[in-house]
Amino acid sequence: MKEITITKREEGQRFDRFLGKYLPGASSGFLHKMLRKKNIKLNGKKAEGREKLSAGDVIQIFFSDETFEKFQKPQEGGKQDAFTDGKSMVQRTPGKQIERTKQKKRLTKEEMNLREQVKVLYSSEDILVFHKPAGMLSQRAKADDDSLNDYLIDYCIKNGIISREELAAFRPSVANRLDRNTSGIVLAGISIRGLQTLSTMLRERTLGKYYLCLVEGRVKEDARIPGYLTKEERNNKVALHKEKVEGASYIETEYTVLKSTERASLLKIRLITGKSHQIRGHLASTGHPVFGDYKYGNREFNNQIKWKEGINYQLLHSYELIVPEGAGELSGLHIIDPVPEAFHQVQKNWNLEFSGLSYTKTSHQTASRLDKRKNDREGRK
Structure with a gap:
């Protein structure tokens, strides 16, 4: 007999799902059969499997050591x-x-x-x-x-x-x-x-997620752009549409122009919906692809970035996370991940530095609360 005590880290999940992870070699049908036969018990009692586990719960599994070891090995051909x-x-x-x-x-x-x-x-x-x-x-x-x-x-x-x-x-x-x-x-x-x-x-899109990116061309004004996105599985790309088409998902992207020149712009993106390749595809569809993005951008332009800056990937950085007040245990959480050194160097070379951003080479700004946000920014200057 094997006895397992649920820890605080494991609590909150359904009993049958816990069993499925703990004994990945056993089928769901087999586990429910063992529950019915009381070969698996919860706190010494018969259980159905739908129970929510709490810290301190004790699970008893009445298998031989050989059977237990067999079912702890994953099933062949199983799926995540x-x-x-x-x-x-x-x-x-x-x-x-x-x-x-x-x-x-x-x-x-x-x-x-x-x-x-x-x-x-x-x-x-x-x-x-x-x-x-x-x-x-x-x-x-x-x-x-x-x-x-x-x-x-x-x-x-x-x-x-x-x-x-x-x-x-x-x-x-x-x-x-x-x-x-x-x-x-x-x-x-x-x-x-x-x-x-x-x-x-x-x-539920409770989190405020903000990205920074460098894009080709002058972006003249802030915008909030809607659209529809379809995934092209064959080449792992997305296609953008102004009108809804079959199989399309609605997307919405908002951006603020932090700095702009004739050749390029620095944008701060607020991701309203979160679909695969949304920012890259959406900006490319407006004529302003992300620097270094060979999948959606201009190859000749990206080759110039590669040769001059040594960058062969998209300059897109998930910069800021804000949890609004009143949003549960993470209420007011504010995290900034400073601009990476390589990104910053390209900004300087293209005259796109912006004083309101956090830059660092070796350390990262940790979490703060929104009510300390002003002091944090002053401290980074």
């Missing part, structure tokens, strides 16, 4: 079950995930360099907020990839947030994704409650 909102992602019952498919490999020099650039911008009992450098995946695309999600797991183990044994029941996870070559703020849940909180806020 997740729910998404735009680019947000929270794991539910991971079955056989990409994150688990291979024994951990040795990191390459490039991967180690990227990990050294990751910074913690904010931490609490349930949530971590990271700076993700350009070039790092938010989550694995292939089994042998390294990603911020892998870094998160290692960080949690190293800092005693979770043990390797506890990963069988709960895995910390990033809650929103940035494109590989987009830098900036990424949210992560290190408890079930944290993941649920972030998922709700992302889905």
Whole structure:
């Protein structure tokens, strides 16, 4: 018999989903059969599986050691079950995930360099907020990839947030994704409650998310632009439409012109909806593609950026996160992730520096509360 005590980090999830993660080799039907037969109990009593777990709950599993070991191995051909909102992602019952498919490999020099650039911008009992450098995946695309999600797991183990044994029941996870070559703020849940909180806020668009980007050409005035977006799976691109078409999602992007010259502009973007490639595709559709964006931009112009600045990726940075007052436990949270050095250097070379932004080479501004925002800005000057 195996006895498991639910920790605070694991509470809040349904009993059957916990079992599905703890015993990934067992089918849902088998687990419910074991519940009916009382081979699996909750707090010494028969359970249905729909119960919400609380810290201190005790699960008893009446399997032989051999059976228990068998079902702790993932099923072949299993799929990751997740729910998404735009680019947000929270794991539910991971079955056989990409994150688990291979024994951990040795990191390459490039991967180690990227990990050294990751910074913690904010931490609490349930949530971590990271700076993700350009070039790092938010989550694995292939089994042998390294990603911020892998870094998160290692960080949690190293800092005693979770043990390797506890990963069988709960895995910390990033809650929103940035494109590989987009830098900036990424949210992560290190408890079930944290993941649920972030998922709700992302889905309900409670968070104020602001990006910085350099774009080709002079943008004359601030704007809020609506549109419709369709995904072209074949080439991993999006198409923008002014009118609704079949399969299109409504999008809305707002931008403020911080500085503009005849050749280029610095924009601060407020992401109202959060669809894949939304900012890059939307700005390109207006005739102002992001610097370095070969997928949506002008190749000849981007080649000039590459040759002159040494930049071969889009200059798009997730700069600021604001949680409004009255929005639960994160109420008033304000995070700034200063402009990366490479981005800043291109700004200077193109006469697009802006004094109201936070710039830093080696350190990152951590979280503050909105009522301290003015003092924080004065302190950065």
